[in-house]
Amino acid sequence: MGWLSKTFTSSVGKKLIMALTGLFxxxxxxxxxxxxxxxxxNDNGAAFxxxxxxxxxxxxILVMExxxxxxxxxxxxxxxxxxxxxxxxxxxxxAVNRPSENSSVFSxxxxxxxxxxxxxxxxHLKSFFVDHKVASxxxxxxxxxxxxxxxxxFQNPVYTWFYVAAMVLLGFHxxxxxxxxxxxxxxxxxxxxxxxxxxxxxxxxxxxxxxAYVPLYFLLIYKxxxxx
Amino acid sequence: MKITLKVWRQKNAQSEGKFETYPxxxxxxxxxxLEMLDVxxxxxxxxxxxxxxxxxxxxxxxxxxxxxxxxGRAHGPKKGVxxxxxxxxxxxxxxxxxxxxxxxxxxxxxxDLIVDRTAFDRIMESGGFVSVKTGSAPDGNAILIPHDDAxxxxxxxxxxxxxxxxxxxxxxxxxxxxxxxxxxxxxLPQGHPERETRVLDMVAQMxxxxxxxxxxxxxxxxxxxxxxxxxxxxxxxREFIRANVx
Ligand code: HEM
Ligand code: FES
Numbered sequence: 001m002g003w004l005s006k007t008f009t010s011s012v013g014k015k016l017i018m019a020l021t022g023l024f025x026x027x028x029x030x031x032x033x034x035x036x037x038x039x040x041x042n043d044n045g046a047a048f049x050x051x052x053x054x055x056x057x058x059x060x061i062l063v064m065e066x067x068x069x070x071x072x073x074x075x076x077x078x079x080x081x082x083x084x085x086x087x088x089x090x091x092x093x094x095a096v097n098r099p100s101e102n103s104s105v106f107s108x109x110x111x112x113x114x115x116x117x118x119x120x121x122x123x124h125l126k127s128f129f130v131d132h133k134v135a136s137x138x139x140x141x142x143x144x145x146x147x148x149x150x151x152x153x154f155q156n157p158v159y160t161w162f163y164v165a166a167m168v169l170l171g172f173h174x175x176x177x178x179x180x181x182x183x184x185x186x187x188x189x190x191x192x193x194x195x196x197x198x199x200x201x202x203x204x205x206x207x208x209x210x211x212a213y214v215p216l217y218f219l220l221i222y223k224x225x226x227x228x
Numbered sequence: 229m230k231i232t233l234k235v236w237r238q239k240n241a242q243s244e245g246k247f248e249t250y251p252x253x254x255x256x257x258x259x260x261x262l263e264m265l266d267v268x269x270x271x272x273x274x275x276x277x278x279x280x281x282x283x284x285x286x287x288x289x290x291x292x293x294x295x296x297x298x299x300g301r302a303h304g305p306k307k308g309v310x311x312x313x314x315x316x317x318x319x320x321x322x323x324x325x326x327x328x329x330x331x332x333x334x335x336x337x338x339x340d341l342i343v344d345r346t347a348f349d350r351i352m353e354s355g356g357f358v359s360v361k362t363g364s365a366p367d368g369n370a371i372l373i374p375h376d377d378a379x380x381x382x383x384x385x386x387x388x389x390x391x392x393x394x395x396x397x398x399x400x401x402x403x404x405x406x407x408x409x410x411x412x413x414x415x416l417p418q419g420h421p422e423r424e425t426r427v428l429d430m431v432a433q434m435x436x437x438x439x440x441x442x443x444x445x446x447x448x449x450x451x452x453x454x455x456x457x458x459x460x461x462x463x464x465x466r467e468f469i470r471a472n473v474x
Binding site: 003007010011012013014015016082085086088089090091092093094095096097098099101102103104107108110176179180183184185186187188190193 | 236247297299300301305326328331332333334396398399400401431432434435438439440441442443444445446447450451458459461462463464465466467468469472
């Protein structure tokens, strides 16, 4: 085995992959969120339209999209594999166990919160990525614009509340994940770690909330302030 | 005090185990947990029943032999103590106390509450030797070491290898142990000649033994009787990356 594959097949190496892909996904969240906020401009989706056209055609974005897909797949695949391997390390469990005394529920449910975020992503990609972006690449034209599709999707309460629930779980995932990634990468320092932990806590609350605000806006506010 | 003990009984690694219930009266709150087990065992012997087996040696919290999962916690409910240093006053009168062995694939049960922890010895061995100067005794302070580094090294070296972190970790990960052992050498100049091979070999052996991988839940740090910090795990990760890219 070459040193590289040896590194990344060891237990520490697999965790490094989780941390690196996790941090990459975090950076993607920021980009995605800033795009979403264009939806809230009172211009009937003009700015969002420009943005989505840019995302459809810009070569850098198209390359990053592939990297992003790979990032997700590697993160989710390694996450499942790690969880399975770790289960195997304790074939016989305890009759009485009190894990709540020593660790947070967020840290113990990473594979569950991650899985639900994954399911959400599949549905989310189907309704926006496949039905619009892929469709437009294939020359299928929709009479409705992406903006109208967003509005009508989010005016469906089931869709929106599922979105909101997924964001809550994403928050749980990040609550542990954000600071955990730094620890995994060996970035633990008595000056900076408390700061990273605070930043992670704020990030895991604020970012999912802002994400959830967009669908909630279309469900609850948009109609009444008289869009169309 | 009066308590009800539920003790895991298992003949050997192959057989199936189960809990046996032993009501115990006249237990002094000042007894250590192990003394209480001794008393219950003596009463079993008097009744011609087989006493249960458990690991112990120093009974002063320095050897790491005692290894009991008490009421769902490694070394019982108190922070920063081993089972031998735990006293019955930490329990309520009339309480039911479950006692189980450490549970992890690399720790097969030998008998009752005793598990085989030789996996740690193999991890330590895999770390290899530490080069030393032979010849005449060196001057005491020939190598200057910053006080903070010395403190961190001694904190890491205070690991008694009991296995509480494996027992408490949801992944049965041995990272806190390996990280403490790697740290105690890495933090001192004397450990530097074998700095890279040591971390790589110890991590490889840890994986080979079948321990799970760390997900930074922090359970180990919370249950460690020596309160060893998970900042050591970050150091291990750092050393692992460094050794790999060099
Ligand atoms: C936007 C989506 C996601 C983001 C931003 C994200 C972020 C993170 C981060 C930062 C970590 C910490 C890495 C570390 O501990 O070193 C992590 C860990 C993890 N993630 Fe994700 N993740 C996402 C989606 C998913 C998905 C879809 C799964 C699917 C199963 C998943 C499963 C896991 C697991 C099992 C862990 C390891 C648990 C642990 O180390 O405690 N994640 N994630
Ligand atoms: S018997 Fe030595 S640490 Fe408990």
